[in-house]
Amino acid sequence: MSGLCLASNVTSDEQYTVIDTVGIKAENTLRGASFSLGEGFLGQAALSRQMGYWERSDRDPRISFFTANGIKPRVIICYPIKYKDQLLGLLFGGDSSRLEIS
Secondary structure, eight states: EEEEEEEOOOSSSSSEEEEESSSGGGOOOTTEEEEEEESSHHHHHHHHTTTTEESGGGGSSSGGGHHHHTOOSSSEEEEEEETTTTTEEEEEEEEEOOOOOO
């Protein structure tokens, strides 16, 4: 995996769904995958509304959202998309070959 994804809370305030992906192979797409507020890396960034960056994430149990979808990133970065203190979604990406992003 080396790509970017956009997730939005189109279904409810507690549930986020990946609505678009770029740079991910078709057989490993996350499009349509969902996670809950507070769940795993992405849910943590959504709940805290703070940027998150995780290295060596392949060794962390919070990776289950990705592994359930056939993806094993080693580094993940996630940015909350906010407008007037309202969380609209998350922009996140990762890489399965690098240990860190400089």
